[in-house]
Amino acid sequence: MKFFIDTADINEIRKAREFGILDGVTTNPSLVSKVKRPYLEVLTEIAREIEGPVSAEVIATDSAGIVREARELAKIGGNVVIKVPLIAEGLKAVKTLSGEGIKTNVTLCFNALQALMAAKAGATYISPFVGRLDDIASEGMEVVEEIMTIYDNYGFDTEIIVASVRNPLHIKYAAMMGAHIATIPYSVFESIVKHPLTDIGLAKFLEDYKKVPK
DSSP states (O other), rough: EEEEEEESSHHHHHHHHHHTOOOEEEEEHHHHHHHHHHHHHHHHHHHOOSSSSSSEEEEOHHHHHHHHHHHHHHTOOTTTEEEEEESSSHHHHHHHHTTOOEEEEEEEESSHHHHHHHHHHTTEEEEEEEHHHHHTOOOHHHHHHHHHHHHHHOOOOOEEEEEEEOOHHHHHHHHHHOEEEEEOOHHHHHHTTTOOOHHHHHHHHHHHHHHSSS
């Protein structure tokens, strides 16, 4: 399973990379707005910081505008993936971009049929938002499982990015299902390495070591 970090904060990316398990980055306009810097400047810095895929989201909502923006964003670097909303105009754009060899991450996916359409359009990645589904009393991970079944049935190459991750359980269930990727906020990234019994055990070992004859 690949781990992406969901952020536009270069410091969080650097800290997550120190774990040695970071495979890529996803961003969106909301995340970029938090760092209060120009959009292209932020995306360019991130793309230069890591070798893995960096998802950069378009702002346009019409297919021609999406394609135009995507071509410009793709010039930032070979690791840039264009993040496209899962709307009809988005699917049209994904089909065009796929034909041009530009990688896409189709975002704001909330059901398996949307994911099926994205895969048929040639999406490189699909991003089901599990946390937002949980927020409205739906089972986000069930949608991931349905998408995986459909993709397996027909041999689609589209990789599933489990997005809108809110807690470690989302990551665990995604890994148990065999999802390709989880994109994780830095706060959750930190929490998955921690366990209170690990801390207690380590403290006990260190305390006992003091009793070992020197």
